[in-house]
Amino acid sequence: MANEVPWVEKYRPEKFTEIVGNEETVARLEVFSRQGNVPNIILCGPPGVGKTTTILCLARLLLGSSFREAVLELNASNDRGIDVVRNKIKMFAQTKVTLPPGRHKIIILDEADSMTEGAQQALRRTMENFSKTTRFALACNTSDKIIEPIQSRCAVIRFGKLSDAQVLAKIIDICRKENVSYAEDGLEALVYTAQGDMRQAIGNLQSTHVGFGHVNGKNVFKVCDEPHPLIIKEMIEYCAKGDIDEAYARMQTLYSLGYAAEDIVSNMFRVTKTNQTLPEYLKLEFIKHIGLTHMTVLQGLGSLLQLTALLADLCQTIEIKS
């Protein structure tokens, strides 16, 4: 078991139909994979939604057996300064690979938002000069880190976060294939901690499975080591009622368990944001106070006193001011 490949790689989709989420976008690219002549594309979206997977699928379908020689993949761990763009990319663009009509060599630049501006500038002309033989596929998290001239030369495709149901379905699927013993609350915890990031969900699933043999809520939170969202949820709800004693009791428990103030506060934000029962006004005020406290914590004041002050602030929003 210990020598197994990461499940993230083992279950990386190879066909468009296996890709979870963003169906329309994927369907559109699937059309291109059959027609050929894909324009230069930028895929952007949060981590773990399948950007790289989609590009690899596209390249594999387009190029078939010549995938190896007709694809150049560079990610942030490769050196991608101006020189690499000038030399490696250009040289690859110039190599001759015999491909059927409508097919092009593909240069995949993963995590393109970490490329320096100079390197992106250098890419600009290369993109145009070799458009007859080579197409670019860029993946990034936010599109505004890509300079305008590059954006203008590409079709920008946005990927949305995966829904919890999509992540859950995939995790159950993997659990079945791998014979993982799991409990409902374990899966729930996995989905909660992943926040729509499929890679993280699968990674945590594997770690929990390897580490504890059984996937339940307790074990998942041991692996991820986050303050338990249920406690935080209760705490927030007591605040919304103005009951500071109960809220403080929970805060003290969490603090005495040794969680850093930063973790507690950022989880409070996460829970508040997604809570369905809070009225909008309270939500706004809560997030405001949590934000301000988070700042204080980051500046070094992560004491229980600060967290208690936050609770007091939250309780006060509902109190009648005399």
Add this chain to the structure above:
Amino acid sequence: MAKISLGMKRKATESSNLERNSEAQSWIDRFAPQSKEKLAVHKKKIEEVESWFARNLISKKFEKGKAPILLLVGPTGSGKTTSLRVVAQDLDIHIKEWLHPITQESNTAQGSAWREGGQQDYPKESVVEHFMDFIFQGSRYNSLFDNDSQRIILLEEIPSIFLRKPEEFHEALRRYQAFGRCPLVIILCETSSSREFKLFPPEIKRELQIHTISFNPIANTLLHKAIRDIIIEASKVCGKNFTHPMDSVVESVVQSCQGDLRLAVNLLEMNCMGTAKKLANFEKKKPKATKKDSKAATTGIGAKDSSLYLFHSLGKILYSKREDKIIHELPQHLKLYERPPTKEVPEEVFERTCVSQDLFTRMLENNAVNFYGSVKSASNCAEFFSLGDHVNATWDPSGVLDSLAISVTMRGLMFHLEKAKGKTHFGTFKKPTYDRRKTDDLALQVRHEFLMHGTSTEMLVSDILPYTFIIRPPDLSQGQWDVLNQCVLVRKSQMNTRQIEISEKDVFDEDDEVRVGETDFEAGEKVLETVSGAAEEFEIEEIDFN
């Protein structure tokens, strides 16, 4: 060696003309305009380019040692390169373009088709030398394949080494002007970040008599026309893979690309070529009403690709549509703050835009002004903008604060924006005008032009420059005036209209005390300051440099 590469290049362009309509090309190349009439650029600009050629090339022989230099600037996709190529083709001018050479020792085992610059023969040649050789020899000697036509040298990519050492570039230009034998055209892309502008300070432009033609973003009418032409042409050549885009699709493409024709064509290609299968599905389910069909297609566009979505999301936040019924009740004393739930979850809207929270905040800030229903809502919103900014200003390695900041801003806006009575806003959204990098650039320029020891940039901008502007000392150089005009914006007319607008729609139907100071929405970014001059009153906009 330049000749070899030119020969190859020329061959490439010839063959590209032959197979212009071949499947293998993207729409940008396939439907590139071939004649002046088809260019989507404003006629005046084309004439300007043409007349420059007429003056400097056709009417023959500029003075020796005065090789003319033309600088084309403009935002991306405004047709700079395309105009130049079309005009040159028209006048039978041959374009030689400098391409950056591969600087490493190249690996011959990888049988590559051809290499430019022949660096195998000159492995130690530096980029700068290569560049110099190219521009001088290129201007002197005809290409072997060339039949004595006129030629120009085109520079679209400036060696990055020059960005660090602009003096060297200026020296190269000076030498070129002295010894070059044909006009040099430089195309620069005008983006918020472009460092290349620093290569052309005003004094160099004056010294070398560089003629500048600046292109504007393409007007929407021209954009429409160009796109329609392309759709017609595409429907002829692409056959069954092509699906005719809905009018609404075309409209949203035009709206979202903000005058960038290249982007528009790219989006269009994506939309027209990528939907074949989907539409086929629709045809199978024909019984369904056609209305739904078209609706599905348009919403698909919005949810799917490209910058289209960004503008929809702005609308989602700023209009903040709500359900009819109040679900969550608040205690009596807070009844005032009870609202029916919003239809959109702001965090989800933001996540789908895939832009950084900084940009999204600036976008909101720029566009929210039209949505303030009252001074009170304006001041509340401004408070949340400033809170978001405040939270965001703290350094945070985990990035949690970023999402907190945008969350606070969006929720604050959605909560506090009130619809103006009897007024609906149908305008288009604008890109943000405030750009930190631009102001940083400006700050650099200010320092460059007004070197005064012992003064901070802040002091220069907030104290010295405004008064310099009013006093108008006679010994200012042209460059200093340029910076002054950029920096100390005299916005007298603009300021007045803005104030009138506010008073019309807000002050009269709001009982609260109104101070004009509160209406300064762009709180934290711009501080308005009134300085009384002797005769006139100037409104001076001060820009925050930090």
